[in-house]
Amino acid sequence: MFLKIAKHIIFLLAKIPTRLLFIFADFLFFIQTYFVQYRKKVVVENLKSSFPTFSDKKIQSLAKKFNRHLCDYAVEAVRALKISQKELDMRIEFKNLEILKQIKAENKNCMLLCGHIFNWEWLIGAVHHLPTPNTFAVYHALSNKEIDDIMRQSRERFNTHAIDMKETPRVMMKTPNDGNSTFLFVADQSPHSSMIHYDLDFLNQTTPVFIGFDKLARKLNYGVVYVNISKPKRGHYIFSFERLMPENESFAPNEIVHLFYKALEKNIETDPANWLWSHRRWKYKRGIDY
Numbered sequence: 001m002f003l004k005i006a007k008h009i010i011f012l013l014a015k016i017p018t019r020l021l022f023i024f025a026d027f028l029f030f031i032q033t034y035f036v037q038y039r040k041k042v043v044v045e046n047l048k049s050s051f052p053t054f055s056d057k058k059i060q061s062l063a064k065k066f067n068r069h070l071c072d073y074a075v076e077a078v079r080a081l082k083i084s085q086k087e088l089d090m091r092i093e094f095k096n097l098e099i100l101k102q103i104k105a106e107n108k109n110c111m112l113l114c115g116h117i118f119n120w121e122w123l124i125g126a127v128h129h130l131p132t133p134n135t136f137a138v139y140h141a142l143s144n145k146e147i148d149d150i151m152r153q154s155r156e157r158f159n160t161h162a163i164d165m166k167e168t169p170r171v172m173m174k175t176p177n178d179g180n181s182t183f184l185f186v187a188d189q190s191p192h193s194s195m196i197h198y199d200l201d202f203l204n205q206t207t208p209v210f211i212g213f214d215k216l217a218r219k220l221n222y223g224v225v226y227v228n229i230s231k232p233k234r235g236h237y238i239f240s241f242e243r244l245m246p247e248n249e250s251f252a253p254n255e256i257v258h259l260f261y262k263a264l265e266k267n268i269e270t271d272p273a274n275w276l277w278s279h280r281r282w283k284y285k286r287g288i289d290y
Contacts, residue, residue: 003146010150014081018091018235021075028071033064039278043067046277050203050268065273069118072234077121080154088125095240097129103223103243104131104179111217113244114227115188115264116276119237123184123227126239127158134181135160138168140189160184169216177220185213187260190281196290198254202261203268206286214256224256226263231274 013021032038043066047059054062103110110132114120127135137155141164142148155162163171168183175181189210191197196208217224228240244259246252268275284290 003144007146007150010078011081013075014078014083016079018076018079018083018087021079022072022235025071025075028074029068032067032071038070042280043277046281047272049205049282051272052204062273063277066275066277069231069274070276070278073118073121076119076235077154080121080124080157081150085125085128085158088122089128091236092122092125093236093238094126094129095238097131097241099225099241099243100182101131103225106223107177107179108221108223109175109177109179110182111213111222111224112182112184112227112241113187113213113224113260114184114229115267116186116279117229117264117267118231118274118276120186120229121154122237123239124155124157124160126227127160130182132180132182134175136171136181136183137162138165138183138185139163140165165212169212172216172220177222183222187213188264188281190279190283193284193289196284198257199286200258200261203265205282207261207282208284208286208290209257209261211254211257213260214251214254217256218251218253224251224259226260228263228267229274230267230271 013024040063043063044059047054047062047066051059051062100110110130112123114123124137137160139151139155139162142151152162172183187210191208191210193208195210198211199206199208201207202209216222224244226242226244228238228242230238230240232238242263244256244263246255
């Protein structure tokens with residue numbers, strides 16, 4: 001009952017203009033900074049491990065900036081339920097769209113890969129600009145129906161099809177590779193210890209990673225593109241498309257994974273505070289947990 005009421009409140013908040021929601025984000029930032037301090041220890045530890053040469057003062061400054069981005073993300077994610085395409089076009093700049101057109105011209109479907117860089121939720125605004133008529137957003141379905149329904153509705157706006165990551169291989173296998181479909185992955189998810197089959201060096205740490213998207217892209221011969229996300233100012237984003245290319249004629253096993261994390265690392269280093277540091281990304285250790 002409580003979640004149903006909360007769901008209605010969220011949809012009401014989503015109707016509030018973005019500029020006014022940022023006032024609420026300022027309030028959230030104040031509460032987070034001085035009272036709640038959500039996962040402060042995790043954020044600081046992740047930053048220190050990722051940037052060992054940074055001073056404590058620099059780490060604390062980045063943690064504070066991260067909290068600001070996180071609070072902005074919260075209201076932007078709510079706003080995504082009702083925001084118009086016109087407003088998204090005003091707030092988002094797209095670069096290198098010709099790369100996507102080239103992949104379509106090759107009669108290949110496209111796999112878009114991004115990380116949890118703020119604000120990945122607003123990638124729904126890219127659908128209108130994609131050259132493919134079919135767009136699929138891969139997400140991790142939640143056990144709570146009310147919350148999962150909110151996530152699906154947000155992702156299925158502007159004619160996007162949301163698919164659970166467990167169903168993704170089946171959907172992709174039956175989708176013709178004819179240049180008419182784009183699949184969007186937020187690919188820096190952390191696998192459970194029982195599902196770790198590969199790791200690599202990322203942000204100065206041994207990092208367990210998912211490799212399913214690598215296998216699918218190679219098997220189906222998709223064009224693979226990294227979405228570089230930057231935030232030039234509050235409420236405005238730049239999505240720049242970068243094609244990932246094999247060193248040889250075709251991708252080697254796990255080559256796409258390495259290229260993705262290399263691009264993501266470079267993206268994060270450009271603006272360190274703008275990634276989801278509150279996630280316990282490195283909780284599983286090689287030799288101990290897997």
